[in-house]
Amino acid sequence: MSIDKISNTNRERWNALANANVEWSQPRLDYSIEEARQQIGRHGILQDVAGKRVLCLASGGGQDSVDFGLLGAEVTVFDLSDIQLERDRQAAAHHGLKVATYQGDMRDLSVFPANSFDIVWQVYSLNFVPAVEPVFRQVARVLRPGGIYFMQFANPFIQAVDDEAWDGNAYPLKYPYIDGEDLTCYFPDWDVPQPDGAQITLSSPHEFRHTLGTVLNTMLSSGFILLGLWEWMQHDPAPQPGTWPHFTQVAPPWFDSFWRLEKSDEM
Numbered sequence: 689m690s691i692d693k694i695s696n697t698n699r700e701r702w703n704a705l706a707n708a709n710v711e712w713s714q715p716r717l718d719y720s721i722e723e724a725r726q727q728i729g730r731h732g733i734l735q736d737v738a739g740k741r742v743l744c745l746a747s748g749g750g751q752d753s754v755d756f757g758l759l760g761a762e763v764t765v766f767d768l769s770d771i772q773l774e775r776d777r778q779a780a781a782h783h784g785l786k787v788a789t790y791q792g793d794m795r796d797l798s799v800f801p802a803n804s805f806d807i808v809w810q811v812y813s814l815n816f817v818p819a820v821e822p823v824f825r826q827v828a829r830v831l832r833p834g835g836i837y838f839m840q841f842a843n844p845f846i847q848a849v850d851d852e853a854w855d856g857n858a859y860p861l862k863y864p865y866i867d868g869e870d871l872t873c874y875f876p877d878w879d880v881p882q883p884d885g886a887q888i889t890l891s892s893p894h895e896f897r898h899t900l901g902t903v904l905n906t907m908l909s910s911g912f913i914l915l916g917l918w919e920w921m922q923h924d925p926a927p928q929p930g931t932w933p934h935f936t937q938v939a940p941p942w943f944d945s946f947w948r949l950e951k952s953d954e955m
């Protein structure tokens with residue numbers, strides 16, 4: 689699939705967000721091997737990644753590439769945003785790491801031969817494309833048989849719930865649960881905090897709901913076996929209602945999942 693209108697718009701919007709130094713575009717410069725080990729191994733699935741061929745898929749920004757690079761992996765980053773990839777190159781130069789960067793849409797990984805990677809690592813990004821099947825099909829092609837796929841995705845039940853809409857009793861859940869729906873209409877802008885306390889307001893990238901059945905069933909039919917699934921929440925022992933930590937404990941916004949690819953060598 690070639691780059692379409694959604695890709696073009698999201699490329700521009702992610703470039704703007706990265707230029708404004710949104711949280712997901714801040715490279716890990718002051719960062720230790722111990723922190724990298726904790727980050728990559730936190731689910732107890734990945735341990736020694738030294739020498740492994742890792743694809744950080746739609747995971748630019750100079751964060752995940754640093755983790756794997758510091759742990760001795762052979763790192764490739766593929767991302768839609770030129771500026772996000774620039775952050776990976778900047779972080780690699782800072783740490784003296786070798787990181788390959790490719791610009792493109794996650795639905796088309798034809799730049800890589802089949803079986804190119806031992807691990808595909810995809811932090812939150814799947815929901816920026818309208819359908820999951822093309823992504824999973826591409827990952828199944830570029831991953832070697834028995835390879836591991838880490839995939840973080842939005843909890844579809846609460847994706848259209850406003851974390852700032854605490855009404856003293858609840859975060860209202862009011863929109864229908866529709867597979868493939870573009871949710872950008874509910875959240876048209878993102879506020880990006882700046883070091884001086886100001887906020888920059890930018891247009892949101894297109895973001896889609898993928899129902900749990902769609903994600904899990906499409907992974908299974910693409911040849912993946914589920915190794916584990918975790919809710920992502922912010923740890924805070926006494927969060928104030930109406931704050932982000934409280935929201936994440938009422939309604940975990942993301943799932944972390946690990947999968948193993950079952951396929952024959954010929955694919």
Ligand SMILES: C[S@@+](CC[C@H](N)C(=O)[O-])C[C@H]1O[C@@H](n2cnc3c(N)ncnc32)[C@H](O)[C@@H]1O
Pocket residue numbers: 695698702711712713745746747748749750751752766767768769772792793794795811812813816817
């Ligand atoms: C939330 S950021 C994740 C990266 C980040 N390092 C983090 O902290 O989690 C989402 C990333 O997905 C990328 N992205 C969005 N749509 C994409 C697409 N269709 N193909 C490839 N990358 C895409 C964006 O450019 C952005 O870098």
